[in-house]
Amino acid sequence: MQGNSQQQAYDRGTNIFSPDGRLYQVEYAREAVKRGSPTVGVRFEDGVVFVAGGRLRSSLQVAESIEKIHKADDHVGVASAGHVADARQLVDVARRQAQVERLRYSEPADIESLTKEVTGYIQEFTQAGGARPFGAALLVGGVDDGGTPRLFETDPSGTPYEWEAVAIGGNADQIQGHLEAEYEAGIDAEAALELALRALEDANEGGGLNAEGMSAAVVDDDGFRELSPDELSDTIAGHSLDDEPEE
Amino acid sequence: MDGFTSGKGATDGAPEELKTGTTTVGIVADDGVVLATDRRASLGGRFVSNKSADKIIEVHPEAAITISGGVGDGQTFADQLRAQSSLYETRRGEDMSMEALASAAANAIRGMRVVPLLGGVDSEGPRLFELDPLGGKMEDTYGSTGSGMQMAYGVLEGGYEDDLTMDEAEEVALDAIEAASARDTASGNGAMVARITEEGIDTEEIDAEEI
Numbered sequence: 431m432q433g434n435s436q437q438q439a440y441d442r443g444t445n446i447f448s449p450d451g452r453l454y455q456v457e458y459a460r461e462a463v464k465r466g467s468p469t470v471g472v473r474f475e476d477g478v479v480f481v482a483g484g485r486l487r488s489s490l491q492v493a494e495s496i497e498k499i500h501k502a503d504d505h506v507g508v509a510s511a512g513h514v515a516d517a518r519q520l521v522d523v524a525r526r527q528a529q530v531e532r533l534r535y536s537e538p539a540d541i542e543s544l545t546k547e548v549t550g551y552i553q554e555f556t557q558a559g560g561a562r563p564f565g566a567a568l569l570v571g572g573v574d575d576g577g578t579p580r581l582f583e584t585d586p587s588g589t590p591y592e593w594e595a596v597a598i599g600g601n602a603d604q605i606q607g608h609l610e611a612e613y614e615a616g617i618d619a620e621a622a623l624e625l626a627l628r629a630l631e632d633a634n635e636g637g638g639l640n641a642e643g644m645s646a647a648v649v650d651d652d653g654f655r656e657l658s659p660d661e662l663s664d665t666i667a668g669h670s671l672d673d674e675p676e677e
Numbered sequence: 678m679d680g681f682t683s684g685k686g687a688t689d690g691a692p693e694e695l696k697t698g699t700t701t702v703g704i705v706a707d708d709g710v711v712l713a714t715d716r717r718a719s720l721g722g723r724f725v726s727n728k729s730a731d732k733i734i735e736v737h738p739e740a741a742i743t744i745s746g747g748v749g750d751g752q753t754f755a756d757q758l759r760a761q762s763s764l765y766e767t768r769r770g771e772d773m774s775m776e777a778l779a780s781a782a783a784n785a786i787r788g789m790r791v792v793p794l795l796g797g798v799d800s801e802g803p804r805l806f807e808l809d810p811l812g813g814k815m816e817d818t819y820g821s822t823g824s825g826m827q828m829a830y831g832v833l834e835g836g837y838e839d840d841l842t843m844d845e846a847e848e849v850a851l852d853a854i855e856a857a858s859a860r861d862t863a864s865g866n867g868a869m870v871a872r873i874t875e876e877g878i879d880t881e882e883i884d885a886e887e888i
Binding site for chain 1: 756757759760761763764767768770
């Protein structure tokens with residue numbers, strides 16, 4: 431037993447490498463992200479759309495209490511996959527940092543620096559003793575001061591990645607496959623929203639999408655805007671992606 | 678809290694401090710609040726260092742402050758309040774009430790050498806607050822701060838009535854600034870006026886001859 435626990439010590443702390451150079455706790459955190467429902471981000475000509483999947487645990491649960499897409503500042507949205515509680519902490523880091531940038535420079539934070547502030551924060555939890563890495567991945571997307579749309583992913587190691595279209599969370603690989611096959615540069619907001627919904631539906635094995643528990647938002651020159659539940663379910667039904675059985 | 682409230686006053690008794698000197702006025706009217714200030718900034722009230730100072734600063738889409746006292750503290754205070762109101766609304770997804778904004782302002786202002794008026798409109802209607810460097814917060818329907826306040830108050834006491842229209846309130850406010858500019862050496866160089874309604878803030882600069 432003693433020998434066994436010695437052997438697995440690198441598995442226990444976030445700040446301990448395994449003999450082959452891996453950080454197991456960070457890899458386990460990535461697994462935690464995969465266990466959640468998927469979240470998709472798509473960059474379009476003037477902005478970024480987010481769509482988050484999700485499911486109500488009970489007919490008594492209030493749908494709006496499932497929060498996976500958040501406004502970080504007027505021009506930035508953050509969508510999450512994985513542990514929601516962990517993600518909420520990171521969202522607040524982004525919100526505070528967005529205001530700090532405005533205070534410091536009297537201009538809105540650009541999406542890349544804001545993402546890197548958040549990933550810097552995430553990274554500290556993979557190196558400090560006694561800490562646990564964040565079990566959440568984020569999509570940080572918005573429009574820079576010059577009007578350029580940007581979309582970034584943060585993962586539990588604290589690495590930032592930039593994407594044109596990306597899926598995180600459960601079924602991410604399959605959704606990403608759909609995005610890779612269907613994404614076209616220069617599409618408009620409507621087409622980007624449709625692509626995100628189709629990719630989610632595709633990964634649902636043709637089971638259709640149920641707007642309850644899902645959420646969607648658009649960030650463009652007019653700022654961050656979350657779709658109302660009716661708007662989202664109408665859009666889903668409009669593309670015949672809903673899970674209502676055919677009459 | 679959040680790193681926005683580290684307000685720290687300038688060195689005590691610095692003789693060359695950049696001051697607004699200043700006369701600022703605020704009046705609650707039927708559909709909103711009118712704020713007005715003069716435009717002079719001075720060094721210790723004895724040298725005109727700027728003739729087009731902006732002493733009305735937006736801190737929210739429907740709220741603004743006038744600043745009187747240290748220019749640096751006034752600007753920093755306004756920046757911090759803007760960051761706080763923006764963060765409040767981003768976190769909660771709802772508008773910040775004037776009551777909440779005034780309380781946040783009174784907490785943030787402690788130790789700063791600035792005496793602002795805070796005016797704004799929320800779902801309850803137009804509100805005006807006088808703030809002070811020790812964290813005081815008093816609501817009123819009209820008020821004035823700055824070295825020209827005695828002259829301004831004289832005009833306000835004669836001209837203010839309940840339920841003034843926005844145009845009438847603007848006229849009284851500008852009369853008050855004009856009276857103060859005529860007799861207070863640290864006030865002058867025209868005026869700035871802001872009309873705050875639920876539609877937002879409309880700011881105008883007015884030359885000395887046109888008041």
